[in-house]
Amino acid sequence: VFFPSQGKYSQVCGLVVGYQQGSMDSFAPNRIDVKTINDVYVDGISITHGNPRQHLWTYAVGLREKVTSSCNRCPGDIADYPVSCIPDFVGNDYYCETGWVSSFTRGRHVWDDPLWDGKGCHLSTAHSCDRYGWFHKQVNTTTDYTEVRLCADGAINNEDVLAELIEIWVL
Numbered sequence: 001v002f003f004p005s006q007g008k009y010s011q012v013c014g015l016v017v018g019y020q021q022g023s024m025d026s027f028a029p030n031r032i033d034v035k036t037i038n039d040v041y042v043d044g045i046s047i048t049h050g051n052p053r054q055h056l057w058t059y060a061v062g063l064r065e066k067v068t069s070s071c072n073r074c075p076g077d078i079a080d081y082p083v084s085c086i087p088d089f090v091g092n093d094y095y096c097e098t099g100w101v102s103s104f105t106r107g108r109h110v111w112d113d114p115l116w117d118g119k120g121c122h123l124s125t126a127h128s129c130d131r132y133g134w135f136h137k138q139v140n141t142t143t144d145y146t147e148v149r150l151c152a153d154g155a156i157n158n159e160d161v162l163a164e165l166i167e168i169w170v171l
Helices: none
Strands: 009-022 044-049 054-061 094-097 135-142 146-151 159-170
Touching (some): 054 135, 146 159
Parallel strands (some): 054 094
Antiparallel strands (some): 009 159, 044 146
């Protein structure tokens, strides 16, 4: 979805609340050669602006909390998370959470644990809940449109992200 600006802006703020369905894979899309901003580089929500796309923020959805070592899990939930999983253009401008603790059910929604709200992390090592809420990003003054993409690399009967609230402010 594209949102046109109503004039010049140099700051972008946003908040997203969503829900997980099935086996979302964070920054581990099925094709590891796909890591550009124009691809499905995340299972979650990508917020960009302009043409060519410039990254603003990513809301990633991890597979589950109890995964030993994998790009499918949220960064910060395990000490040895492969840094190479996060695309360079994302940097630290992301939040990641999962609704599943130890297992998941294909096609089932996790309605009882909204994503990116800082709640619902069950493991003491699950530090992904430490980063959540509104994002704020400074950009060069522009009139670019803002784009929000809901991304998943699997079939909709396997995985999906549902958005309850997407609020974007340009200042």
